[in-house]
Amino acid sequence: MIMPLMTGGYTCKQIAERASGYLDGDLGALEWARFRVHTMACSICNEYVRQIGITVHLLESLPPTETEQMRSELMGLYADWSDNHCTNAHGNDGGS
Numbered sequence: 001m002i003m004p005l006m007t008g009g010y011t012c013k014q015i016a017e018r019a020s021g022y023l024d025g026d027l028g029a030l031e032w033a034r035f036r037v038h039t040m041a042c043s044i045c046n047e048y049v050r051q052i053g054i055t056v057h058l059l060e061s062l063p064p065t066e067t068e069q070m071r072s073e074l075m076g077l078y079a080d081w082s083d084n085h086c087t088n089a090h091g092n093d094g095g096s
């Protein structure tokens, strides 16, 4: 059911950039669908989003004033992680 071309709707880096919005429910319907298709097809991004989800849930139990900075720092770490690992691991959705 997963069409490879649709996976190319987003690169792994774009997934990383949208992970926060996805978890916050801020993505539009099309963005959300593309995001889901990519994460279903890409085990690396799937794991990546799962871990961010866990982190966000943990942060939600802390006072908001503290979580804002922690959250942006963590997202920065995740973005780095994605740059260094995800794109190297399987390219920018160019197939392979």
Ligand SMILES: [Zn+2]
Binding pocket: 011, 012, 015, 038, 042, 044, 045, 046, 086
């Ligand atoms: Zn990916």
